[in-house]
Ligand SMILES: NC(=O)C1=CN([C@@H]2O[C@H](COP(=O)(O)OP(=O)(O)OC[C@H]3O[C@@H](n4cnc5c(N)ncnc54)[C@H](O)[C@@H]3O)[C@@H](O)[C@H]2O)C=CC1
């Protein structure tokens with residue numbers, strides 16, 4: 134796909150994160166991006182950076198060839214019905230909506246079309262998302278373009294659609310789970326003597342470093358843990374106490390609960 138105008142329908146948490154990531158990536162000019170919201174007052178900052186901001190979804194679709202739907206699941210049916218008269222075979226539809234299948238979307242539309250489901254997370258705002266992608270009836274060129282797009286905004290994984298709910302939990306809800314883990318570290322750090330700002334810096338950078346170790350060296354977490362745990366030392370004492378208190382079990386149960394909530 135050569136010239137590309139991108140419309141983001143739904144300028145909420147994820148929609149604005151995608152817009153910010155696109156701006157930062159220089160993937161396209163700000164003027165090639167349109168973002169919509171019924172009340173656009175919260176989008177002023179994006180407008181100041183050159184992005185088109187409007188509450189007119191149909192106009193946004195007409196002026197774009199890639200449409201990213203970023204509304205809540207209960208809002209997608211109305212949105213698709215609103216924009217379908219403006220959708221043509223030249224449009225590529227990308228949905229980041231949770232739990233709504235490609236078949237569901239095609240049922241909501243009068244005419245079936247090429248649809249991609251993408252599941253990014255909010256770190257897309259700083260080009261650090263993991264985005265799981267599944268496609269149907271798209272061309273190889275469209276698939277390559279979508280992967281190229283999300284590669285500018287972090288890392289991508291192509292998955293089968295049946296794994297999309299699992300991807301939502303691990304990759305998208307995962308940002309919140311990681312934040313809670315970091316927050317607990319900060320709370321512990323304050324209890325053992327740090328001020329909140331210093332505890333926050335140490336906790337966040339430590340988690341970032343641990344993640345980078347895995348991504349860079351491709352090792353298993355337990356191999357990295359072995360390098361930290363001195364026999365009879367403080368690390369293993371802390372780890373064992375965490376496990377006695379149900380740390381891994383609570384994470385696994387939380388992930389499963391999150392998964393079952395989607396449906
Ligand atoms: N927030 C996250 O971390 C992630 C969210 N998702 C999915 O992305 C979708 C959006 O999530 P959020 O951004 O968190 O929700 P949100 O509620 O913050 O954003 C949705 C936006 O759509 C706007 N909207 C509603 N009706 C509209 C209409 N008729 N025309 C234009 N805009 C309209 C709302 O005003 C709101 O700003 C959801 O389906 C969610 O499950 C997926 C991955 C991560």
Ligand SMILES: O=C(O)[C@@H]1CCC=N1
Nearest residue numbers: 231301302305306307
């Ligand atoms: O909590 C939710 O339903 C959405 C899905 C992924 C992140 N937030």
